[in-house]
Amino acid sequence: MMAKSKMANILDTHEEELLEEWMREQLASDTLRTDLVSKSNLRQQSAEFLGALRQAAQSGNTTDIMSPEWGEVREILTGLSRSRVQQGFTPSETATFVFSLKQPLFARLRQELEQDADTLANEHWAATVLLDKLGLFTIEAYQKNREAVIARQQQELLELSTPVVKLWEGILAIPLIGTLDSARTQSVMETLLQRIVDTEATIAIIDITGVPAVDTLVAQHLIKTVAAARLMGADCIVSGIRPQIAQTIVQLGVDLEVTTKASLAEALRLALQRSDQTIVRTHRGATGG
Amino acid sequence: MVERIPILKMGDFLLVTIQVDMHDRLAITLQEDLTDRIARTSAHGVLIDISALEVVDSFIGRTLGNIAAMSRVLDAETVVVGMRPAVAITLVELGLSLKGIRTALNVEKGMDLLRASLRSPAEESADGSDEG
Amino acid sequence: MVATKDDTLPVQSSEDIVWVRQAVRAWAVELGFGLVDQTKLVTAASELARNTVDYGGGGKVQLEALNEGVHRGLRLTFEDHGPGIADVELALQDGYTTGSGLGLGLGGTKRLVNEFEIESRPGEGTRVCITRWK
Numbered sequence: 001m002m003a004k005s006k007m008a009n010i011l012d013t014h015e016e017e018l019l020e021e022w023m024r025e026q027l028a029s030d031t032l033r034t035d036l037v038s039k040s041n042l043r044q045q046s047a048e049f050l051g052a053l054r055q056a057a058q059s060g061n062t063t064d065i066m067s068p069e070w071g072e073v074r075e076i077l078t079g080l081s082r083s084r085v086q087q088g089f090t091p092s093e094t095a096t097f098v099f100s101l102k103q104p105l106f107a108r109l110r111q112e113l114e115q116d117a118d119t120l121a122n123e124h125w126a127a128t129v130l131l132d133k134l135g136l137f138t139i140e141a142y143q144k145n146r147e148a149v150i151a152r153q154q155q156e157l158l159e160l161s162t163p164v165v166k167l168w169e170g171i172l173a174i175p176l177i178g179t180l181d182s183a184r185t186q187s188v189m190e191t192l193l194q195r196i197v198d199t200e201a202t203i204a205i206i207d208i209t210g211v212p213a214v215d216t217l218v219a220q221h222l223i224k225t226v227a228a229a230r231l232m233g234a235d236c237i238v239s240g241i242r243p244q245i246a247q248t249i250v251q252l253g254v255d256l257e258v259t260t261k262a263s264l265a266e267a268l269r270l271a272l273q274r275s276d277q278t279i280v281r282t283h284r285g286a287t288g289g
Numbered sequence: 290m291v292e293r294i295p296i297l298k299m300g301d302f303l304l305v306t307i308q309v310d311m312h313d314r315l316a317i318t319l320q321e322d323l324t325d326r327i328a329r330t331s332a333h334g335v336l337i338d339i340s341a342l343e344v345v346d347s348f349i350g351r352t353l354g355n356i357a358a359m360s361r362v363l364d365a366e367t368v369v370v371g372m373r374p375a376v377a378i379t380l381v382e383l384g385l386s387l388k389g390i391r392t393a394l395n396v397e398k399g400m401d402l403l404r405a406s407l408r409s410p411a412e413e414s415a416d417g418s419d420e421g
Numbered sequence: 422m423v424a425t426k427d428d429t430l431p432v433q434s435s436e437d438i439v440w441v442r443q444a445v446r447a448w449a450v451e452l453g454f455g456l457v458d459q460t461k462l463v464t465a466a467s468e469l470a471r472n473t474v475d476y477g478g479g480g481k482v483q484l485e486a487l488n489e490g491v492h493r494g495l496r497l498t499f500e501d502h503g504p505g506i507a508d509v510e511l512a513l514q515d516g517y518t519t520g521s522g523l524g525l526g527l528g529g530t531k532r533l534v535n536e537f538e539i540e541s542r543p544g545e546g547t548r549v550c551i552t553r554w555k
Contacts, residue, residue, distance in 0.1 A: 186378070190457060193374035200394055224381045231377040233370065233393035233402075310442060312435040344442060344460060346467040347529070375460040383464065383529035 006123045007130075008057035010108050011050070019043075019050055021104035031096050036087045045097070049076050062126060065133050074137065081141035085149060091142045098135040102128065158187045164195040171271045172201045172234075173264065177210030185221035189228050196234045203271045204229050207264050209240030219254040226258045235259075235274070239267035294319045296326050302334035302403055303327065303365075304396065308341040316352045323356060327363045334403035335360050338396055340371025350385040357390045366406055368392065370399040426486035432499065433479035438470045441482055445497065448484055452493050454555055461533040462495060462553050468530045469499045469549050477501025477547055487552070494535075494554040502546035509541055 011018065023043060026032055032042075052072045056062075059069040066074075077098070084094040105127055113120035162184070165173045172195055174188065192204060206225065211218065226236040239261040241249075249256065261267040272278060294315065297304040303326055305319070323335065337353065339345065345353075357367040370393045372380075380387070393399035430444060431437055445466040449459040466482070473480045480501030487494040506512050513528045527549075531537040536552035 186457070189378050189381075190374065193377055196394065197374065200398070202394070202398070227381045227386055228374075228377040231372050231380060231387060231392055232374065233372075233398060310439045312439060314435070343446075344463045344467060346464050346471065348467075348471055375457045378457050379460045379464050379533065382461065382532050383468075384532070385529070 005062055005126060006109060006112060006119065007062065007127050010112060011054040011057050014108060015050060015054055018104055018108065019047055022046055022101050025100045025103050029096060029100060031093050033089060033093055036089060045080060052076050062130050065137060077134065077138045078141045081138055082145045085142055085145040091139045094142050095135045095138045098131055098138055102131050158184060162188050162191045164191050166199050167268060170200065170202045170275050172196065172199060173205045173207060175207045175210060180211060180218045180221045182221065185225060189225050192225065193228060193232055196229060196232050202234050203274060204234050204236045205264065205267045205271060206236055206238050207240040208238060214245050214248055216252055216254060219249065219252065219256060223257060237261055237267045237270060239264045293322065296322060298330060301332060302336055302400060303332045304336045304338065306338040311349060320355055320359065324359050324363060327360055327365050333365050333407055335365050335367040336396055336399045337367065337369045338371050339369060342376065343373065345376050345380055347383065347385055350380065350387060353387065353390055366391065366403055368399040368402055370395055429481055429483045432470050432473045432482050434474060438467060438474060441470045442467050444484060448486060448495055452486060452495055452555060458553060465530045465533040465551055466497055473499050473501045477503035492554050494552055496550065496552040498548065498550045500548045505543040505545055505547055506541040507543050509539055
């Protein structure tokens with residue numbers, strides 16, 4: 001059982017003053033984002049952290065921050081990171097929260113231990129190592145949170161951008177908008193194939209007017225989608241081929257292995273033809289229209 | 290283990306429904322039975338219903354290809370029907386294009402396809418694609 | 422990385438291939454893989470199992486359920502003591518998938534999984550390890 005460190009003592013007896021000094025330090029820093037967090041919120045967060053820090057330090061273990069005694073501190077830092085990610089802070093700005101505590105803490109240590117250079121050196125070292133660990137933990141928590149947000153946004157984007165429309169009996173249209181990467185292609189394929197089953201479609205028109213560029217990779221994804229639809233008995237027509245895209249495809253030497261049409265209208269006409277259907281203009285005559 | 294996959298006669302067509310995980314002997318037996326049946330009945334169309342298959346690997350793919358090729362020699366067209374979406378996606382990724390094998394969504398559409406191709410054999414190319 | 426579940430199955434005969442498929446399917450479902458991912462895993466397993474039986478003279482497969490933090494995965498290791506593959510690079514090419522002869526299906530199988538490792542020594546045998554993460 002380790003003896004309570006001097007730092008633990010200071011946290012215990014001078015918590016109020018430390019909070020004040022720390023707040024002063026944070027407010028003076030030019031990395032403070034007063035546009036994103038109010039003084040009162042910051043004070044609340046700081047007080048909460050300091051309280052938990054004091055508690056954890058009392059346990060005598062000030063080296064292993066992953067142990068149970070430091071659970072609440074970790075939770076506070078994780079929560080802080082999460083809100084900072086959402087608010088738009090950078091990782092550094094977020095970690096500064098922890099690092100800015102060093103100055104007031106060291107000042108107090110020096111004050112308490114100025115007669116004992118050796119102990120001061122040890123305590124100083126222990127404190128800096130601890131706050132470094134906590135600062136790094138904060139950065140990692142920030143990273144994980146950011147990754148989770150990005151993943152969620154990607155998923156939402158995928159779901160929003162792959163609508164499959166039933167144009168007519170047995171004819172589906174998929175207007176693709178944006179870039180075609182593998183995740184997106186997989187999503188498009190799954191949605192398209194399921195709709196083919198649901199609507200018993202025999203023709204799928206893939207419109208790429210909204211796809212900015214077609215390179216070999218995009219072409220491959222298109223080819224895969226066409227092949228998958230074909231395996232389920234549906235033929236594809238790719239429409240919306242702009243002249244530049246046509247040039248690129250020829251230059252790349254890619255064989256899309258599918259019928260292509262310049263516009264969705266042309267593709268629909270062909271689709272109707274293939275399915276033995278036709279659109280007839282009616283004549284409103286004198287007999288009554 | 291199933292010993293033989295049943296082959297049903299439906300008019301001018303033969304219908305094969307594959308419902309089990311086919312192992313080698315079963316696949317070979319099926320090929321033999323089918324070619325035999327086509328010859329005996331002079332059927333002009335073969336429908337292979339794979340809607341019960343959750344997995345189609347390269348072995349099954351080759352078997353389907355063999356059946357299509359053998360049938361064609363005997364003047365019968367083959368249509369594979371009912372491939373599941375997950376299977377189609379996987380096969381494409383695997384690189385099995387099943388070229389030369391025609392496909393349809395279900396038995397009904399498969400029969401429509403066969404009937405149409407029997408009416409005008411000269412207009413349809415081997416894999417059923419039109420040049421538009 | 423922790424393997425939370427571990428099992429080994431024989432891959433000696435055509436019937437074993439069916440058992441392997443069913444086992445992989447069951448594990449994939451339990452690990453929470455989506456339908457398409459399940460199908461890819463089972464298909465890859467089927468390809469490799471078939472190779473083990475047809476070209477490796479029979480062998481075994483080890484299934485491992487993996488847990489790496491938030492990521493869960495399924496790892497399959499096929500092993501045989503058969504003739505081995507003389508030219509692994511060649512075997513990984515796509516021409517072999519379309520039934521043009523050997524039909525090893527390795528290039529295609531590689532595309533179905535996230536990680537693919539192969540070790541083969543002529544005369545000693547082959548070891549193929551595939552992993553798919555959720």
